[in-house]
Amino acid sequence: MNSKPGDTVIDSLMEHAPALYGFAYARLRDHHLAEDLVQDSLVVAWKSWDNYQGGSSLLTWLTGILRHKILDHHRASSRRPVVSIEENNGSGQHSTDELFNATGDWNIDPNHGMQSLMQSPAKAAQNSDLRKWIVFCMEKLPARLHLLFAAREVDEMPVADAAKLAGVTEGSAAVMLTRARQALRLCLQESLNR
Amino acid sequence: MHKLHLSCSHIADLTLQSMDRPLTLGEKIRYYFHYFICPVCRKFEKQMRSLTELIRVSFAGQEPQKPNPEFLSSTRAKLESIFKDPNR
Numbered sequence: 001m002n003s004k005p006g007d008t009v010i011d012s013l014m015e016h017a018p019a020l021y022g023f024a025y026a027r028l029r030d031h032h033l034a035e036d037l038v039q040d041s042l043v044v045a046w047k048s049w050d051n052y053q054g055g056s057s058l059l060t061w062l063t064g065i066l067r068h069k070i071l072d073h074h075r076a077s078s079r080r081p082v083v084s085i086e087e088n089n090g091s092g093q094h095s096t097d098e099l100f101n102a103t104g105d106w107n108i109d110p111n112h113g114m115q116s117l118m119q120s121p122a123k124a125a126q127n128s129d130l131r132k133w134i135v136f137c138m139e140k141l142p143a144r145l146h147l148l149f150a151a152r153e154v155d156e157m158p159v160a161d162a163a164k165l166a167g168v169t170e171g172s173a174a175v176m177l178t179r180a181r182q183a184l185r186l187c188l189q190e191s192l193n194r
Numbered sequence: 195m196h197k198l199h200l201s202c203s204h205i206a207d208l209t210l211q212s213m214d215r216p217l218t219l220g221e222k223i224r225y226y227f228h229y230f231i232c233p234v235c236r237k238f239e240k241q242m243r244s245l246t247e248l249i250r251v252s253f254a255g256q257e258p259q260k261p262n263p264e265f266l267s268s269t270r271a272k273l274e275s276i277f278k279d280p281n282r
Contacts, residue, residue: 010273017266022258035261039269046273104201111237118240121247131252138249152214153246154253159214178210185245 009049013042016059020066027070027150029143037073041066067165074147074167099182110185113193130188137187141180148173149180200228202235209239213246 017038024034044065045052052061101107111118116127124130141149148166151157152173157165163173205228208221217225229236 010270013273014266014270017269018261019258021261021265025259026253026256031262034259035265038261039265039272042269042273043276046276100201100203100206104203106202106234109234110206110241111234114237114241117244117248118237119244121244124244125247125251130248131255134245134248134252135256138253150253153249174211174214177214178207181210181213181242181245184249185241188245 010046012058013045013062016062017042019059020062023063024066024070027147029139029146033073037066037069041069044069070147071165074144074165099186110189112189114189116192117188129192133188133191134184136191137184140187141183144168145176145180148176152177198224200224202228202232205229205232205235206238209235209242213242 020038020041021034024038025031028034028037041062045062052058099107099110116130117124119127138146138149144166148162148168151162151165152159155162159173159177160170163170166173168176205225208217208225211217212225229239
Protein backbone atom coordinates (compact mmCIF):
# COMPACT_ATOMS: atom_id res chain seq x y z
CA MET A 1 0.00 0.00 0.00
CA ASN A 2 1.51 3.31 -1.00
CA SER A 3 1.10 5.89 1.72
CA LYS A 4 -0.28 9.08 0.27
CA PRO A 5 0.23 12.53 1.73
CA GLY A 6 -2.74 13.34 3.91
CA ASP A 7 -3.30 9.70 4.87
CA THR A 8 -2.35 10.25 8.49
CA VAL A 9 -4.82 13.13 8.72
CA ILE A 10 -7.60 10.93 7.38
CA ASP A 11 -6.47 8.19 9.74
CA SER A 12 -6.74 10.59 12.67
CA LEU A 13 -10.19 11.71 11.59
CA MET A 14 -11.45 8.16 11.04
CA GLU A 15 -10.08 7.13 14.43
CA HIS A 16 -12.71 9.36 16.01
CA ALA A 17 -15.56 8.33 13.71
CA PRO A 18 -16.94 5.68 16.10
CA ALA A 19 -16.96 8.09 19.04
CA LEU A 20 -18.67 10.76 16.95
CA TYR A 21 -21.25 8.24 15.78
CA GLY A 22 -21.93 7.16 19.37
CA PHE A 23 -22.35 10.80 20.40
CA ALA A 24 -24.74 11.53 17.54
CA TYR A 25 -26.79 8.36 17.93
CA ALA A 26 -27.23 8.78 21.70
CA ARG A 27 -28.84 12.15 21.06
CA LEU A 28 -30.64 11.65 17.74
CA ARG A 29 -31.80 8.00 18.17
CA ASP A 30 -31.69 7.61 14.38
CA HIS A 31 -29.00 5.50 12.65
CA HIS A 32 -29.21 7.06 9.20
CA LEU A 33 -29.34 10.61 10.47
CA ALA A 34 -26.39 9.98 12.79
CA GLU A 35 -24.39 8.49 9.90
CA ASP A 36 -25.20 11.39 7.57
CA LEU A 37 -24.31 14.07 10.10
CA VAL A 38 -21.09 12.35 11.19
CA GLN A 39 -20.01 11.91 7.58
CA ASP A 40 -20.81 15.57 6.81
CA SER A 41 -18.84 16.62 9.90
CA LEU A 42 -15.77 14.62 8.90
CA VAL A 43 -15.90 16.05 5.37
CA VAL A 44 -16.03 19.57 6.82
CA ALA A 45 -13.17 18.72 9.17
CA TRP A 46 -11.08 17.34 6.31
CA LYS A 47 -11.75 20.33 4.08
CA SER A 48 -11.01 22.83 6.84
CA TRP A 49 -8.14 20.90 8.39
CA ASP A 50 -5.94 23.98 8.23
CA ASN A 51 -8.28 25.64 10.74
CA TYR A 52 -7.49 23.06 13.38
CA GLN A 53 -4.70 24.60 15.40
CA GLY A 54 -4.39 21.75 17.86
CA GLY A 55 -5.58 24.00 20.70
CA SER A 56 -8.28 21.66 21.89
CA SER A 57 -8.18 17.92 21.43
CA LEU A 58 -9.10 16.66 17.98
CA LEU A 59 -12.20 14.91 19.32
CA THR A 60 -13.36 18.13 20.99
CA TRP A 61 -12.96 20.03 17.73
CA LEU A 62 -14.78 17.36 15.74
CA THR A 63 -17.59 17.19 18.32
CA GLY A 64 -18.02 20.94 17.96
CA ILE A 65 -18.45 20.56 14.20
CA LEU A 66 -20.93 17.74 14.78
CA ARG A 67 -22.96 19.87 17.20
CA HIS A 68 -23.25 22.54 14.51
CA LYS A 69 -24.41 19.95 12.00
CA ILE A 70 -27.09 18.79 14.45
CA LEU A 71 -28.12 22.40 14.98
CA ASP A 72 -28.32 23.08 11.23
CA HIS A 73 -30.34 19.93 10.71
CA HIS A 74 -32.92 20.90 13.30
CA ARG A 75 -33.14 24.46 12.01
CA ALA A 76 -33.86 23.14 8.55
CA SER A 77 -36.49 20.71 9.76
CA SER A 78 -38.16 23.04 12.23
CA ARG A 79 -41.91 22.96 12.23
CA ARG A 80 -44.21 24.44 14.86
CA PRO A 81 -42.54 23.76 18.18
CA VAL A 82 -43.76 20.51 19.68
CA VAL A 83 -45.06 21.21 23.17
CA SER A 84 -47.25 18.22 23.82
CA ILE A 85 -45.66 14.89 24.68
CA GLU A 86 -48.98 13.17 25.31
CA GLU A 87 -48.63 11.49 21.91
CA ASN A 88 -46.49 8.93 23.72
CA ASN A 89 -49.19 8.00 26.21
CA GLY A 90 -51.19 5.77 23.92
CA SER A 91 -50.55 2.76 26.13
CA GLY A 92 -53.13 3.95 28.64
CA GLN A 93 -50.75 5.48 31.11
CA HIS A 94 -51.54 8.61 33.05
CA SER A 95 -51.05 11.88 31.23
CA THR A 96 -49.35 14.61 33.18
CA ASP A 97 -52.62 16.60 33.17
CA GLU A 98 -54.21 14.08 35.54
CA LEU A 99 -51.62 14.50 38.27
CA PHE A 100 -53.56 17.11 40.24
CA ASN A 101 -57.23 17.64 41.05
CA ALA A 102 -59.18 20.90 40.72
CA THR A 103 -57.88 22.28 44.01
CA GLY A 104 -54.26 21.56 43.13
CA ASP A 105 -53.77 18.52 45.36
CA TRP A 106 -52.02 15.38 44.16
CA ASN A 107 -54.34 12.78 42.65
CA ILE A 108 -51.80 10.02 43.11
CA ASP A 109 -49.12 9.86 45.75
CA PRO A 110 -45.97 10.79 43.81
CA ASN A 111 -43.86 9.01 46.39
CA HIS A 112 -45.56 5.62 46.24
CA GLY A 113 -42.97 2.96 45.48
CA MET A 114 -40.26 5.56 44.94
CA GLN A 115 -38.04 4.85 47.95
CA SER A 116 -35.13 3.93 45.71
CA LEU A 117 -35.25 7.32 44.01
CA MET A 118 -35.39 9.14 47.35
CA GLN A 119 -32.03 7.88 48.45
CA SER A 120 -29.12 10.21 47.87
CA PRO A 121 -28.58 11.02 44.18
CA ALA A 122 -25.33 9.03 44.25
CA LYS A 123 -27.07 5.93 45.64
CA ALA A 124 -29.97 6.25 43.23
CA ALA A 125 -27.54 6.42 40.34
CA GLN A 126 -26.03 3.09 41.39
CA ASN A 127 -29.35 1.26 41.48
CA SER A 128 -29.42 -1.04 38.46
CA ASP A 129 -33.23 -1.28 38.46
CA LEU A 130 -33.55 2.49 38.30
CA ARG A 131 -30.95 2.68 35.55
CA LYS A 132 -32.73 0.07 33.48
CA TRP A 133 -36.07 1.86 33.79
CA ILE A 134 -34.75 5.35 33.16
CA VAL A 135 -33.24 4.18 29.86
CA PHE A 136 -36.62 2.63 28.98
CA CYS A 137 -38.45 5.85 29.92
CA MET A 138 -36.04 8.12 28.06
CA GLU A 139 -36.55 6.01 24.92
CA LYS A 140 -40.23 6.90 24.98
CA LEU A 141 -39.62 10.60 24.56
CA PRO A 142 -40.21 11.90 21.03
CA ALA A 143 -36.95 12.57 19.15
CA ARG A 144 -36.96 16.34 19.43
CA LEU A 145 -37.80 16.29 23.11
CA HIS A 146 -35.15 13.63 23.72
CA LEU A 147 -32.55 15.84 22.04
CA LEU A 148 -33.62 18.89 24.03
CA PHE A 149 -33.64 17.01 27.29
CA ALA A 150 -30.25 15.36 26.69
CA ALA A 151 -28.71 18.70 25.72
CA ARG A 152 -30.00 20.25 28.93
CA GLU A 153 -29.56 17.42 31.44
CA VAL A 154 -26.57 15.50 30.08
CA ASP A 155 -24.58 18.13 28.19
CA GLU A 156 -25.67 20.81 30.70
CA MET A 157 -26.33 23.40 28.03
CA PRO A 158 -28.12 26.60 29.03
CA VAL A 159 -31.80 26.47 28.13
CA ALA A 160 -31.38 29.00 25.30
CA ASP A 161 -28.67 26.91 23.61
CA ALA A 162 -30.54 23.65 24.12
CA ALA A 163 -33.63 25.27 22.60
CA LYS A 164 -31.66 26.35 19.52
CA LEU A 165 -30.21 22.87 19.15
CA ALA A 166 -33.65 21.31 19.26
CA GLY A 167 -35.12 23.91 16.91
CA VAL A 168 -37.67 25.34 19.35
CA THR A 169 -38.20 28.72 20.99
CA GLU A 170 -36.80 29.28 24.46
CA GLY A 171 -40.30 29.59 25.89
CA SER A 172 -41.39 26.30 24.34
CA ALA A 173 -38.22 24.66 25.60
CA ALA A 174 -38.99 25.65 29.19
CA VAL A 175 -42.46 24.09 28.99
CA MET A 176 -41.15 20.99 27.20
CA LEU A 177 -38.46 20.42 29.82
CA THR A 178 -40.93 20.65 32.68
CA ARG A 179 -43.32 18.24 31.01
CA ALA A 180 -40.46 15.86 30.14
CA ARG A 181 -39.40 15.75 33.78
CA GLN A 182 -42.93 15.05 34.97
CA ALA A 183 -43.39 12.37 32.32
CA LEU A 184 -40.09 10.66 33.12
CA ARG A 185 -40.80 10.62 36.84
CA LEU A 186 -44.27 9.24 36.20
CA CYS A 187 -42.96 6.60 33.80
CA LEU A 188 -40.39 5.59 36.38
CA GLN A 189 -43.05 5.33 39.09
CA GLU A 190 -45.29 3.20 36.89
CA SER A 191 -42.35 0.95 35.96
CA LEU A 192 -41.24 0.48 39.57
CA ASN A 193 -44.78 -0.26 40.74
CA ARG A 194 -45.56 -2.66 37.92
CA MET B 195 -54.30 27.36 49.02
CA HIS B 196 -54.87 26.95 45.31
CA LYS B 197 -56.11 30.51 44.89
CA LEU B 198 -53.01 31.83 46.64
CA HIS B 199 -50.88 29.80 44.25
CA LEU B 200 -49.69 27.75 47.21
CA SER B 201 -51.16 24.38 46.27
CA CYS B 202 -49.10 21.27 45.59
CA SER B 203 -49.60 21.64 41.83
CA HIS B 204 -48.14 25.16 41.89
CA ILE B 205 -45.21 24.17 44.06
CA ALA B 206 -44.48 21.05 42.00
CA ASP B 207 -44.37 23.32 38.95
CA LEU B 208 -41.97 25.69 40.73
CA THR B 209 -39.79 22.76 41.76
CA LEU B 210 -39.48 21.72 38.14
CA GLN B 211 -38.92 25.25 36.87
CA SER B 212 -36.20 25.87 39.46
CA MET B 213 -34.18 23.18 37.70
CA ASP B 214 -33.88 25.40 34.62
CA ARG B 215 -33.98 28.95 35.97
CA PRO B 216 -33.64 30.79 39.27
CA LEU B 217 -36.93 31.47 41.06
CA THR B 218 -38.06 35.05 41.64
CA LEU B 219 -38.21 36.31 45.20
CA GLY B 220 -42.02 35.98 45.23
CA GLU B 221 -41.76 32.43 43.94
CA LYS B 222 -39.15 31.54 46.55
CA ILE B 223 -41.35 32.83 49.36
CA ARG B 224 -44.33 30.76 48.16
CA TYR B 225 -42.11 27.77 47.58
CA TYR B 226 -40.51 27.67 51.01
CA PHE B 227 -43.81 28.42 52.77
CA HIS B 228 -45.36 25.33 51.20
CA TYR B 229 -42.19 23.25 51.41
CA PHE B 230 -42.07 23.79 55.17
CA ILE B 231 -45.52 22.30 55.71
CA CYS B 232 -45.87 19.66 52.96
CA PRO B 233 -43.91 16.41 53.26
CA VAL B 234 -45.31 15.14 49.94
CA CYS B 235 -43.77 18.01 48.02
CA ARG B 236 -40.53 17.75 50.00
CA LYS B 237 -40.21 14.15 48.87
CA PHE B 238 -41.15 15.10 45.33
CA GLU B 239 -38.33 17.63 45.25
CA LYS B 240 -35.90 15.02 46.53
CA GLN B 241 -37.00 12.64 43.76
CA MET B 242 -36.45 15.23 41.07
CA ARG B 243 -32.88 15.94 42.25
CA SER B 244 -32.07 12.24 42.18
CA LEU B 245 -33.71 11.88 38.80
CA THR B 246 -31.32 14.37 37.24
CA GLU B 247 -28.29 12.53 38.55
CA LEU B 248 -29.76 9.20 37.52
CA ILE B 249 -30.25 10.42 33.97
CA ARG B 250 -26.73 11.77 33.75
CA VAL B 251 -25.12 8.61 35.02
CA SER B 252 -27.24 6.25 32.94
CA PHE B 253 -26.62 8.27 29.79
CA ALA B 254 -22.88 8.32 30.39
CA GLY B 255 -22.82 4.65 31.32
CA GLN B 256 -24.69 3.41 28.29
CA GLU B 257 -22.79 1.19 25.88
CA PRO B 258 -22.01 3.60 23.01
CA GLN B 259 -23.68 2.56 19.81
CA LYS B 260 -21.14 1.21 17.32
CA PRO B 261 -21.28 2.35 13.69
CA ASN B 262 -21.71 -0.04 10.77
CA PRO B 263 -18.39 -1.07 9.19
CA GLU B 264 -19.86 -0.16 5.79
CA PHE B 265 -20.47 3.35 7.03
CA LEU B 266 -16.86 3.66 8.20
CA SER B 267 -15.42 2.43 4.92
CA SER B 268 -17.71 4.61 2.79
CA THR B 269 -16.81 7.63 4.91
CA ARG B 270 -13.13 6.95 4.52
CA ALA B 271 -13.59 6.54 0.78
CA LYS B 272 -15.41 9.86 0.63
CA LEU B 273 -12.60 11.65 2.46
CA GLU B 274 -10.00 10.06 0.21
CA SER B 275 -11.95 11.05 -2.90
CA ILE B 276 -11.85 14.66 -1.82
CA PHE B 277 -8.07 14.45 -1.48
CA LYS B 278 -7.67 12.81 -4.85
CA ASP B 279 -9.58 15.54 -6.66
CA PRO B 280 -8.29 18.79 -5.20
CA ASN B 281 -9.66 20.70 -8.20
CA ARG B 282 -13.23 19.49 -7.65
